[in-house]
Amino acid sequence: MNEMEYLDQQEQDAERELARAVGPNIVAIGGGTGLSTMLRGLKEFSDNITAIVAVSDDGGGSGVLRHEMGILPPGDIRNCILALANTEPLMERLLNYRFKEGTLAGQNFGNLFLAALDGVCGTFDEAVRRMSEVLAVKGRVLPVTTADVYLEAQFENGGAVLGESKIMEFKKKQHCRISKIRLVPENPQPLPETIEAIRNADMIVLGPGSLYTSIIPNLLVSGIGDTVALSRALRVYVCNIMTQEGETEGYTAFDHVQSLFDHSRPDLFDICLVNSTPVPKGLLERYSPEGAGQTEMDSERFREAGIDLVEGDLFSGGSNFARHDPHRLAFQLMRLHAQHRHRPGIYGHYDRMMVELP
DSSP states (O other), X not given: OOHHHHHHHHHHHHHHHHHHHTOOOEEEEEOHHHHHHHHHHHTTTOSOEEEEXXXXXOSHHHHHHHHHHOOOOOHHHHHHHHHHOOXXXXXXXXXXXXXXXXXXXXXXXXXXXXXXXXHHHSSHHHHHHHHHHHTTOSSEEEESOXXXXXXXXXXXXXXXXXXXXXXXXXXXXXXXXXXXXEEESSSOOOOHHHHHHHHXXXXXXXOSSOIIIIIHHHHTXXXXXXXXXXXXXXXXXXXXXXXXXTTTTTOBHHHHHHHXXXXXXXXXXXXXXXXXXXXXXXXXXXXXXGTOOBOBOOHHHHHHHTOEEEEEOOEEOSSSSOEEOHHHHHHHHHXXXXXXXXXXXXXXXXXXXXXXXX
C-alpha cells in the first residue's frame, strides 16, 4: 500500500468511525447464542445499541449460581457483553474459560466475575453496567427485569412444566406442541431503562434465538410488548434458520410469528427477515435425528396477515451448526433501516453510506 492509498484508507476508517458514533439507536431483544451473534455484526454499524436480555434461565452453570447465590442468571448477559466489547483476544478467552476440575467444574469464569461484581455493587443491573465499563462496551446490555422469574410451559395436551431447563425434555415426552408459556410470578416489572430504550429506538430487532425460551420471555415482562408495538421505530423479527428440538419442531416461519403475536400483540413488528440460502444437505442430516429442519417460508400466510417477508442470504457456512452470519445479518438489518426509516441530514447520509445506498 502506497502513501496515498494509506491516507485514503485512514480517511475512510475515520468516516466509518464517525458513522458508527452517530448511528441509529438499535434495541435488540432476545437471549442465547442468537442475540450475541447478531450483536457482533451490529456493532460494526452503530455504537448506539441496547441489548435487552431474558433472565429466566435456570440450567447449567448459570442455574447453579442462581440457586446458590441468589443472583440472576449471568450466562446470556455475559455473552452479550462480550459480543459488544472491545477486548483483547486473551481477555475474551479468559472470560469464556470454563473450569474442568474441582468444585468449580462446569463454571464459567465470566459468570463468576459477574457474580462477584453483583456482590460488590449490590444490584445485578449495576454489576452488569460496571462489567460493561471494564470491557469498554459500545452500547448497553440490560436484563429485561431484575425480578426472580421462572418460565412455565403449558402444552396442547394439558401438561405443564416449570423451569426453562426442563422444557425441552418434557416436550419430547409429550409429543405435542407448546401452547403457551408464562413467567412465574407473572407480569414482573421491567428494568426502567428497558422501556426508555425501546421508546427512543430507531430500530427494534426481535431474535434470532429460541422462540419460547429466549424471545417470548422478554415480551411477558410488564409493558415490554406494548411499548414495542406502539413504537414508531422500524420493528423487525429475525426468524431462525432452523426449527429447534424441544421447542419448534415442524414450525413454519409464520408459526413462529403467530406464537409471538399470541403472547403479545398482533401489531408487534413490521417485517419478518428470513434466510433464503439453502442449508447444506450434510448439515440438515446432522439436525434430522432431533426432528429439526430448515424453517419453511409459508409466504402466503404472511401476505394474508399483511406482514412484509424479506429474504436474504444470512447463512454462515463452515460450521457444524446452522447459524446466521453476523455481518450479513447486520448488513440486511441496517439496509432495511436505511430504506424504511430514512433519518434526515447527515445522519441519513451516514446510514446510507454504511450500506452503500444511493
